[in-house]
Amino acid sequence: MRRLVLLTLALVAGLPDPSRANDSSAQLAAGGLVLTRSDAIEMRTEDLEISRSAVQVRYTFVNTSGKDVVSRVAFPLPAVGGRAFFEMDIAIPLDSPDNFLGFETRVDGKPVKMEVAQKAMVGQAERTAWLRAHGVPLAPHLGPAQEALENLAPAALAEAKRLGLVDADGYPNWTLETTYHWLQRFPAGVPVLVEHRYKPSVGGTVSTLLGSDPDADTVQTYCVDSALLAALRRAEAKQVIYSEGWLDYILVTAGNWKKPIGKFRLVIDKERPEDLVSFCGEGVRKIAPTRFEMTRTNWRPERDLSILFLERRSGK
Incomplete structure (x- = not known):
């Protein structure tokens, strides 16, 4: 069962209710590499790092079939x-x-x-x-x-x-x-390192209402817990303003490889210590003032990733 991870503090998917999103922009979901389902190639490792500025991914693939394989690898951009x-x-x-x-x-x-x-x-x-x-x-x-x-x-x-x-x-x-x-x-038995990088589409609003009027869909999508909502209410009382940023990442394409991902590592970087971030995950730990890590072994993602960034804009 997934649990809420409160990070000091919070990780992106559906569009907000338009009635709550004046002066807002919407995000497009992108993800990782896609390969026609393969019985020859294993994804041994995936190292994924996400911030509002960049998405960076490092994969290690190994062909275990015993003979060289040539396969078409693709990266689909979001449709516009x-x-x-x-x-x-x-x-x-x-x-x-x-x-x-x-x-x-x-x-x-x-x-x-x-x-x-x-x-x-x-x-x-x-x-x-x-x-x-x-x-x-x-x-x-x-x-x-x-x-x-x-x-x-x-x-x-x-x-x-x-x-x-x-x-x-x-x-x-x-x-x-x-x-x-x-x-x-x-090549048969030879690890192949594939790296890619792109700038994510990050939607958002100029301010958040989560502290005073939490939206149920937002709370569920990003696993926003009561501690984070309380922190936002305290911020509002001090006239501190946060804006929302939403970032989606498609994880389920990893199911096209021969086996589950051998070692998966996710790092979310909120980039500024004073900002907050929230997402659904298990075993997340803080590894730096702005960075949070989740690792899994022999993992096949069953849902995509939705991240909520809360950027401190002004206040006392």
Whole structure:
């Protein structure tokens, strides 16, 4: 059974209730590497470090099949676009049209040259070829896509609307799916070290109401306990203001490997001693003024990770 971990003090998943989230932004969930389910390759270790500034992961893979294996390894970016995307303020770290998380990876210390696959989807229909044929950039959340749609010839614009690429208000209506991938050779019996790093999408609000009006969904999602709520109430009494930050990390993709993760280590860094952080975990211990560690052995994640960062903004 998972228990609440109170850290001095607190770790990211669902969107907040809009009625409680004035001046808020929403987060996108990303995670780790994905491999088509493999009976040959084991994930011996995973060392995951998460802060609001960066996500860094180090994996050790071992091919136990007795012969070399070449497998495609992928990192899917969160999908962007669609009407709901434009109705919310989504936190996008970078303006890059195809790498808005600044993802980079190394294998055995050397940078990997990756391929990029992108699909523009309207529901279950792929419209990538149509957009490219008409000179419309694929990133729906950036200005050039909107500008290109506005400059379409009337017949092409009418077709775009018929295909569902443009909504009733003239906004891009497709969702962009982006995946970085490469072919990786796993020599028989030789450990392969894979490292990747990216900037997370961190949503949040300018202030939190948890102290005076705790929201049940937030409390459950981030395992916020009574001690943390009491600390926030004391802070409010002293006119100390905290803002909320939400960060999601997809853990369940680790189930694609041959066996459970041999040794898993998670470190959450709240970055500033005066800030708070909360998340659901077991056996978490404080290893530095801002860093908290959880380790597991022979572990297969059954749920994704949701982290609540509470940043002290002002106060006496």
